[in-house]
Amino acid sequence: MALLEAEQVVMRFGGVVALDNASVDVDPGEVTGLIGPNGAGKTTLFNVVTGLLPPTSGTVKFDGVDITRAGVSRRSQMGIARTFQKLEAFNTLSAFDNVRVAVEKNHRAKWKHQRVNDVAHGMLGKVGLDDVADVTVGTLPTGSARLVELARALACRPRVLLLDEPSSGLNEEETTAIGQLLLGLVADKDNDLAVLLVEHDMSFVMGVCARIHVLDFGKIIAVGTPIEVQADTAVRAAYLGSDEFRGAYVGVDE
Amino acid sequence: MTFGLRRSVVVTAVVAVAIATVIAVFTWAGTPVTAKTFLNATYIGLTLGALWAMYATGLVVVYTTTGVFNFAQGAIGVFGAFFYWELQMNRGWHPILALFVVVFLFAPLLGICLDVLVMRRLRTAPLVVQLMVTVGMMVFLISLVGTIWNANTPRWVNAFFKDSGGIDLGPAQLTWHRFIVFVTAVVVAVILRFLLYKTRIGTAMRAVVDNRELAALNGARPNMVSSLAWAIGSMLGALGGILIASELEFNPSNLNDIVIIAFAAAAFGALRNLPLAVVGALLLGLLRQHTETWLNFGTNFSKAHLGIAPLLLFAVVVALPQARLEVGRVVSNLRRRERYTNWWEGLIGCGALMLCAVMFSGGWLNFGIWDPEAWGGPALNSANAAMALALIGLSLVPLIGWAGQVNFAPLAFAGFGAFVYLKLAGDTGNGYWIPLVGLICAPLGALVALPAARLRGLYLALMSMAFAQGMALIFFPHEWVIPRIGVGRQFSHIELFGITFDDRRGYFLLMMSVFVIGVYGLVLLRNSRYGRRWMAMHGSQAAAATVGIPVVQTKVVVYAVSASLAGMAGVFWATVAGNLSAGQDFDLLNGFQIVLLIAAAGVSIPMAGIFLVFTPLFTGLSHRLEDTGNVGFLVEILDQLVVLGPGLLAIGMVFNPRGAIFEMGRGFSPILPWRSDARAEIAAENAQKREPEIGELGLERPFTPEEVIAIDRRLGILDEVVPKEGYGAARS
Numbered sequence: 001m002a003l004l005e006a007e008q009v010v011m012r013f014g015g016v017v018a019l020d021n022a023s024v025d026v027d028p029g030e031v032t033g034l035i036g037p038n039g040a041g042k043t044t045l046f047n048v049v050t051g052l053l054p055p056t057s058g059t060v061k062f063d064g065v066d067i068t069r070a071g072v073s074r075r076s077q078m079g080i081a082r083t084f085q086k087l088e089a090f091n092t093l094s095a096f097d098n099v100r101v102a103v104e105k106n107h108r109a110k111w112k113h114q115r116v117n118d119v120a121h122g123m124l125g126k127v128g129l130d131d132v133a134d135v136t137v138g139t140l141p142t143g144s145a146r147l148v149e150l151a152r153a154l155a156c157r158p159r160v161l162l163l164d165e166p167s168s169g170l171n172e173e174e175t176t177a178i179g180q181l182l183l184g185l186v187a188d189k190d191n192d193l194a195v196l197l198v199e200h201d202m203s204f205v206m207g208v209c210a211r212i213h214v215l216d217f218g219k220i221i222a223v224g225t226p227i228e229v230q231a232d233t234a235v236r237a238a239y240l241g242s243d244e245f246r247g248a249y250v251g252v253d254e
Numbered sequence: 255m256t257f258g259l260r261r262s263v264v265v266t267a268v269v270a271v272a273i274a275t276v277i278a279v280f281t282w283a284g285t286p287v288t289a290k291t292f293l294n295a296t297y298i299g300l301t302l303g304a305l306w307a308m309y310a311t312g313l314v315v316v317y318t319t320t321g322v323f324n325f326a327q328g329a330i331g332v333f334g335a336f337f338y339w340e341l342q343m344n345r346g347w348h349p350i351l352a353l354f355v356v357v358f359l360f361a362p363l364l365g366i367c368l369d370v371l372v373m374r375r376l377r378t379a380p381l382v383v384q385l386m387v388t389v390g391m392m393v394f395l396i397s398l399v400g401t402i403w404n405a406n407t408p409r410w411v412n413a414f415f416k417d418s419g420g421i422d423l424g425p426a427q428l429t430w431h432r433f434i435v436f437v438t439a440v441v442v443a444v445i446l447r448f449l450l451y452k453t454r455i456g457t458a459m460r461a462v463v464d465n466r467e468l469a470a471l472n473g474a475r476p477n478m479v480s481s482l483a484w485a486i487g488s489m490l491g492a493l494g495g496i497l498i499a500s501e502l503e504f505n506p507s508n509l510n511d512i513v514i515i516a517f518a519a520a521a522f523g524a525l526r527n528l529p530l531a532v533v534g535a536l537l538l539g540l541l542r543q544h545t546e547t548w549l550n551f552g553t554n555f556s557k558a559h560l561g562i563a564p565l566l567l568f569a570v571v572v573a574l575p576q577a578r579l580e581v582g583r584v585v586s587n588l589r590r591r592e593r594y595t596n597w598w599e600g601l602i603g604c605g606a607l608m609l610c611a612v613m614f615s616g617g618w619l620n621f622g623i624w625d626p627e628a629w630g631g632p633a634l635n636s637a638n639a640a641m642a643l644a645l646i647g648l649s650l651v652p653l654i655g656w657a658g659q660v661n662f663a664p665l666a667f668a669g670f671g672a673f674v675y676l677k678l679a680g681d682t683g684n685g686y687w688i689p690l691v692g693l694i695c696a697p698l699g700a701l702v703a704l705p706a707a708r709l710r711g712l713y714l715a716l717m718s719m720a721f722a723q724g725m726a727l728i729f730f731p732h733e734w735v736i737p738r739i740g741v742g743r744q745f746s747h748i749e750l751f752g753i754t755f756d757d758r759r760g761y762f763l764l765m766m767s768v769f770v771i772g773v774y775g776l777v778l779l780r781n782s783r784y785g786r787r788w789m790a791m792h793g794s795q796a797a798a799a800t801v802g803i804p805v806v807q808t809k810v811v812v813y814a815v816s817a818s819l820a821g822m823a824g825v826f827w828a829t830v831a832g833n834l835s836a837g838q839d840f841d842l843l844n845g846f847q848i849v850l851l852i853a854a855a856g857v858s859i860p861m862a863g864i865f866l867v868f869t870p871l872f873t874g875l876s877h878r879l880e881d882t883g884n885v886g887f888l889v890e891i892l893d894q895l896v897v898l899g900p901g902l903l904a905i906g907m908v909f910n911p912r913g914a915i916f917e918m919g920r921g922f923s924p925i926l927p928w929r930s931d932a933r934a935e936i937a938a939e940n941a942q943k944r945e946p947e948i949g950e951l952g953l954e955r956p957f958t959p960e961e962v963i964a965i966d967r968r969l970g971i972l973d974e975v976v977p978k979e980g981y982g983a984a985r986s
Contacts (some may be wrong), residue, residue, distance in 0.1 A: 050800055052579055072579065072799035082800050090793030092858075093786065101790045102801040104783045142969060149797075156801050169969065 003028050003194045004049065004080070004160045009058035011044050011218075018044040019055070020218035024196070026160060031182055031195040033209035033226075035202075037238060040215040042198045043085050046162050049196075050082050051075045062160070077106070079159030083149040083166060085198070091138030095148045098137055099123050102155035123151040126181060128174075143169035150178070154185075160194045161185075167201045175201060179208045206230070214238065266573040281549040295547040296540065301432040303539020304439035305498045309516035310523075310531040311443055312490030318450070318526050319459040319483035322376050323712055325388040326368075327491050328513025329395035332506050334361055334492025335499040336399050339411050357493050365488025369481045375908045377466070377480075381711045383911040385660050386853040390904025392513075393846050397897045399506045411499040435497050442490065443532045450528070459483060470953045511560075511842075514723055517716050518567040524574065525712075534570075538563055561727045564720035571717055572705045579796040579805065599926075600777065603861065604770045611766035634758035636874025640867035641765040642827040647852040647863040648772045649819035654849070655858035656785060657812040658792035660715040663702070663722035664820050665845040670725070671695050671821025672828030673735050676745060685750030688825050692818040699817020700810050707809040714809070722845050730836035743832035748825070755829075765826055769863065772819075776860040788812055847900045854903035856913025865914070872896045 002025035011019035019041045026032045034042050047053040049060055051072040059068045067075055090098045099120040107119065124133055127147040132140060137148050146169050153161055163182075167175040186193050199205045205212065206226040214222040214229055216238040222229055229235055285291060309327055316324045334356050342352035372391065376384050403409075421428050450456040458474035459482065466476045498512065515538055522534025545559040614637065646668050653661050661667075674694050679687040706717040729735060736744055747756040748764070755761050779785045787808065791798040795805050828834055838844075847869060855865030876892035903914075910917060923932040951961050 052796055052799075071804070072796070073802050073804040076800050076802035080800075084797065088794040088797035090790040090797065092789055092793055097786055098790070101783075101786050101798075101803075105787070105802040141967070152797075152801060 002026055003063055004196070005061040006045065006049055007059045007061065009045065009048055009060070010056045011041070011048055011053060012056045017218050019048065019058075021058070022215060022218060022220050024213050024220065026194045026196045027211075028159070028192050028194040029186055029189070030210035031186055031197055031208045033205045033212035034196055034198045034215060035200075035205055035212060035229075036215035039217075041218040042215055043164060044218075045215070046082060046164055046196075046198065049162060050080055076156060079157065080162070081153040081156040081158035081160070082162035083146070083153050083164055085164040085168075087142065087145050087149065089137040089145045089148050089152075091136070093137060094134050095124060095129055095137050095140065095144075095151075096120055096133040098148050099151045099155045102152045106156045120155065123155045124148075126154065127151045128177065141169070143171075143174065146170065147174075147178075159192065160196065162196045162198075164198045165200060166197070167199060167204050175204055179204055182208055263573045266569050270569050278549060285548055287548075291547065295543045297428045297432060299540035299543030300536060301435050301539070302501070302543060303536035304436045305494055305501070306512065306515045306519055306538060307439045307532040307535035308442060308490050308494035308497070309512060310519035310535045311446055311528055312487040312494070313516055313520045314523060314526060314528050314531050315446060315450070315490070316483050316487040317520070319463055320369075320373065320377070320480045321463050322373055322384055322388065323525070324373075324487060325385070325513070326391040326395055327487065327516060328495075328511070329392040329399075330361070330364065330488050330491035331495025331498070331512070332399055333364070333395055333495070335411065335495035335504070336403050336506070338492075338496045339409060339499070339504070340403070343409070343411060353496060356496060357489055361489045361492035362485035364492075365484035365486070366481045368488070369484035372905060372908050373484060374477065374480055379908070379911060380658065381715075382654055382658055382660060382853065382857075383907050385712070385715050386850060386904045386907050389662070389846055390850050390854075390901045390907070392901070393843060393850060394898060394901025394905060396506050396843070397901060401894065401897060409504045411496070411504060431497075431500065438493070438497070439532070442493075443528060446486070447528050455479070455482070467953065511723075514567075514719060514842075515563040517719070518563040518570065521567055521570045521713070521716060534566070538566060541566075557727045557731060561724050564724040564727075567716060567720040568705065568724075571709065571713055574709055574713070576708045577710050579799055600774075600861075604773065607864070608766060608770060611763060614762070634762055636870045636877075637867070638758055638761050638765065638830045639870035639874075641762065641769060642823070642830050643848055643866040643870065644769055644863045645765065645772065645823035645826055646820055647848055647866040648769070648776065648860060649816050649823055650849060650852055651776055651857055651860050651863065652779065652785070652788060652819075653812050653816035654853060655856075655862075656780060656792060657788040657809065659703075659711060659809055659812060660849075661718045661813070661816060662715060662842075662845055662849055663718040663725070664848050665840055666722040666725040667695060667699060667817045667820035668824030668827050669730055669834065669840055670698055671824030672745065672834060673730075674821065675825045675828070676736065681746065683746040683749045683754070683829070685748045688748075688822050691825055692822040695821025695824075696814040696818040698821075700814040702817070703810045703813035707806045707813070714813075719842070722840070722842055726836065726840040726842065730834075730840050736834055736836070739833075744834065745828045745832055748829050761830055765830070768826065773860040773863070780860075850900045850904035854900075854907055854913060856915035859913075859915050862913060862915045869896055869900070872899075 004024075004026040006022065006024045009019050009022045010017070022041065022045060024032075024034065024045065034045065036042055044053065048055045048058075051067075051070060051074075055068065059066055061067065062075070062078055062080065065078075067078065070078075090101065093101070100116060103116050103120045103123070107116065121130070121133070124130055127150050129144060129147055129151065132144060137145055140148065146166060150163070150166060153163075166178055170178065182195055182197070185191055186195055197205065197209060209226060212222075212224065212226055212229045213220055214232070214235050216234075221234045221238060222232040224232070309331065313324055313327050316322060316327075337360055338352050338356045341347045341355060342349050347355075368391070372387060376387055379387075421430070421433055448456075450460060458469065459479045461469040461472070462474055462476045462479045470476050494512075502512075516535070519535035519538055520531050522537070523530030523532075541562050542559060545562060549559070646664050649667070650661060650664055653659050671691050674691045675687060678690065679685075702717060702721045703714060706714040738744075747754055748761075749755070750764070753760070755764050780789075787798075787803055790801075791803060791805060791808055798808075799805050831839075834840075848866060851866050851869070852862055855862035872892050873896050876889050876896065907913070920936065923929045924936055926932070951957060951965065957965070
C-alpha cells in the first residue's frame with residue numbers, strides 16, 4: 001500500500017474545477033513526479049494534500065489513515081513536509097533560524113541547544129548553504145531562499161516530502177546537486193522517505209523520478225515510468241497540444 | 255454551494271437571542287409600549303442605522319477595491335462635519351451650497367490626496383503597517399480637527415428642514431431630516447452596488463484588488479481606480495458626518511466613535527458585501543434605539559446600550575467561517591541586518607539608561623529647565639507617567655513586533671490588571687501579587703483572541719478594538735470595579751522588598767528597573783524557541799503550519815502573553831496615577847496612541863518602548879515652560895507635537911515601515927569604532943541601491959537595461975555575472 005494516497009480528489013473554486021477526480025499515490029524509497037501544463041492543478045493538489053485547501057470531495061490517506069479533515073500542522077507532525085512554488089520562507093529570521101524552528105518543532109523537546117543546532121547546521125549543509133547561515137532569508141536571492149525552504153522541510157523529519165518546483169531559480173549545476181541529494185535521501189533505507197516532485201524541468205524529472213503522474217486540466221491522464229509517460233499519446237497531446245497554440249505554454253513558469 | 259445556514263451562525267444567533275432575552279427581562283425599564291413609542295424608536299433606529307450604513311458602505315467600497323481597511327473613515331466624517339459647520343453655521347452659507355462644497359469638492363479632493371500621498375503605497379505593505387497608518391491617519395485627522403476648531407467649545411449643526419415638521423407615518427412622526435437621511439442611505443447603497451457590479455469601471459475596481467498587474471494588462475488603470483475608490487469613500491464619510499452631526503452631541507471623538515459601529519456593520523457583510531453591510535447597520539440602529547427606549551441598565555451600566563456594536567462585532571467574528579491560510583503574502587522589503595546591537599552593547603545601553611534614571615530622579619539632570627524647589631512635582635510626575643506607558647508598550651512587542659498580530663486594547667488589559675490588583679492587594683499594596691495579576695490577565699487575552707485567531711489578522715485588530723470599547727463602556731464604569739473615592743488614592747502605593755514606594759523618585763527608579771528587566775526578559779524570549787516560532791508565524795503562516803506550528807493556538811498564546819504583560823504593567827500605571835477614570839483613561843484614542851507610538855518607534859525591538867515617553871514628557875515640558883512664563887511659541891509647538899505627533903509618526907510608517915529605532919541603529923552603529931561589520935553592511939546596501947518594484951515594470955513603457963538587470967537579479971539568474979559582492983556573495 002502506498003504511503004500517501006490522494007483518492008478521487010475534486011477541488012472546485014466557484015465554477016472552475018481545479019482538480020477533477022485526481023488520484024495520486026506516493027511510495028517510500030523513490031521519487032514520484034507530478035507534471036502537467038500550467039494551470040493543470042499541481043499546486044492545488046499539494047495544497048489539498050498538506051491541508052491548506054479543503055477538497056470539495058475525495059480523500060487523502062497517509063499511511064492508511066484518512067487525514068482529509070486533519071489540520072495543516074497536524075499533518076506536518078505526522079510527517080508531511082513541503083516547499084512552496086512561491087517562496088514562503090520566514091523572511092525576518094536567518095537561514096539557520098528558519099531551519100532551527102522546524103528542528104525544534106519536530107524533534108524531542110528535551111534536546112539540548114547544542115544538538116538542535118547541530119541538526120540544523122547539518123540540514124543547511126546538505127543543501128549547501130553553510131556560508132549564509134546567519135543571513136536574513138528575506139535578503140537572499142530566490143534560489144538560495146528556495147534551498148532554505150528545502151532544508152526547513154527536511155528538518156521536519158518528513159516521511160513524505162512534497163517539492164513544488166525546487167529547481168526554479170537554480171542553475172544547472174545546483175539542480176543536478178538537488179537531484180543527487182533527493183536520490184540519496186530516498187535511497188537511504190533509514191529515512192524511509194517518499195518524495196513527490198512538481199517540476200517543469202523535464203530532464204530533471206525524467207532523471208530522478210521512478211514514477212510520474214501527469215495532470216492535465218485537473219485530471220490524471222497518465223501514470224507510469226518516465227519512459228512510459230514519454231511515450232503516452234495523451235501526454236503528448238496535452239503537452240504539445242492538439243492545436244499548435246497550446247505548445248507555446250509548455251515550460252513557462254506559472 | 256449549499257443554501258443551508260452554517261451551524262456556527264445558527265448557534266451564535268440562538269445564544270445571542272437568549273442572552274438578549276435574559277438581559278431584557280432583568281432590565282425592563284417599564285416604558286409603556288404603545289404604537290407611538292414603538293414607531294418612534296423604530297424611526298430613530300432606522301435613521302441611525304442608515305447613517306451608519308453610509309459609513310459602512312464607504313468602508314466596504316474602499317476595502318473591496320484597494321484592500322486597505324480604512325480606520326480613518328469616521329475621522330474623515332468628522333472633518334467633513336466640522337468643515338460644514340464652519341461654512342454653514344459659522345460663515346452663514348446656504349446649507350445646500352455648504353453641503354455641495356464639502357461633499358462634492360472637499361471630500362473627494364481629500365480622498366484623492368490621501369490615496370496619492372499615503373494609501374496607495376500601502377498596497378503591498380504588511381497588515382501591521384496598513385493598520386498603523388490608517389489608524390494613525392484617524393488619530394491625526396481627529397487631532398487636527400481639535401486644533402483647528404477648539405474641541406471643547408459647544409457646537410451644534412441644524413438639521414435639514416428642521417422647522418418644517420415632518421411626515422406622519424402612523425401615530426408617530428418622521429422628521430424631514432430623518433426621512434432624507436434614510437432615503438439618501440438607501441439610494442447611495444443602490445447606486446454603489448450598481449456601480450461596482452454593473453459598470454465597466456466597477457468591474458475594473460473589483461479586478462484591481464485581486465490582481466493589479468493582470469488588471470492593468472487588461473486595460474484597467476489601477477491608480478485611477480484606487481483614487482476613485484478613496485474619493486467615493488471619503489464622500490460617503492463626509493456625507494454621513496454632516497447628516498449625523500445634528501443627531502449627536504457635536505464633538506470630534508463622539509463623531510469618531512461611530513466608526514466602530516460602522517466596523518461592526520461592515521463585518522456583518524464580511525467586509526465585502528454591500529447589501530449585508532447595510533442590513534447590519536440598520537439592525538444595529540434598531541437594536542440600539544430599542545434598547546435605549548425599553549431597557550434601563552441602572553447607573554452602573556448607564557452606557558451599556560452603546561456597547562451593542564462591539565457585541566455584534568464579537569458575534570459576527572464568532573460566526574464567520576475559518577479563514578484559509580494565505581499563501582504568497584510573505585513580508586518583504588528587508589534589509590540584510592535585522593539587529594544592530596550585540597548583547598554587551600545592549601547591556602551598556604541599559605546601564606546608561608539606569609544611570610540617567612538615577613541622575614534624573616536625584617535632580618542632577620534637570621537641564622536647568624526645572625526649578626529644584628519644585629523638583630518632586632511636574633518633572634517626575636511626567637516621567638513616571640511616561641515610564642508606566644513604556645511598560646504597557648513593552649507588552650506589545652511580542653505580539654505586534656514578533657507575531658505580527660495587532661492589539662488596540664493595551665489599556666483595557668492594563669486596566670483589567672489594575673482592577674485585579676485592586677481586588678487582590680488593594681489595601682496593602684503588596685507588590686508580590688503582581689505576578690499573579692499577570693497570570694489572571696493571560697486567560698482574558700486568550701479569550702479575546704480565541705474567536706478571531708482563526709480569521710485574518712484584520713479581524714483580530716477589530717476584535718481588540720471592540721474589546722477596548724466594550725470594557726470602557728460596560729466594565730470599567732461599574733462602581734464595584736474601581737470604586738470612586740472622594741479624596742485620595744484609589745490605588746495604594748506598591749510595597750516591595752519591605753519598601754513602600756510612596757515617593758515619586760522611588761517609583762521612577764522602580765519602574766526604570768522593571769523596564770530594563772522587562773527589555774532583557776523580552777530579548778531572552780525572542781532568542782528562545784518560542785520567540786523564533788512567533789517570528790516564523792509572522793513570516794508565513796502557511797509555512798509555519800507546514801512545519802508543524804499550530805497557527806491558531808500560537809496566536810492565542812502570544813495574545814495571552816501580551817495581555818499578561820499589559821496587566822502587570824497596568825498595576826504600575828494605576829499605582830503611579832493613584833486614580834483611574836473610566837471616562838478618560840480608557841478612552842480608545844489613548845490606547846491608539848500607545849500602539850501607534852511604539853509601532854512607529856520600531857515595535858520588534860523591546861528598547862523601542864522607551865519612545866513612549868514622548869507624550870507625557872512633552873506635555874510635562876510644555877507645562878513647565880508655561881509655568882516659567884517664557885518662550886510661548888515653544889510651548890505652542892510642543893503642545894501641537896503632543897497632539898498631532900503620534901498620528902503623524904504612524905503615518906510616517908508608509909515610508910519607514912520598520913520604525914525609527916532601526917534607522918537610529920543603522921545610523922549609529924557604523925560610527926562605533928569596533929563595528930566594521932556594520933559599515934560593511936551599509937556599504938553593501940548602498941551598492942545595491944533601490945531596486946524598482948518588479949511587479950510594476952513593463953506596464954506603461956518598455957524595460958530599461960537597469961530594470962532588466964534588476965529583474966534578473968530578483969529571479970536569481972544573474973548570479974554568475976555579478977561580481978562577488980552584493981547578492982552574488984551570498985551564494986558562492
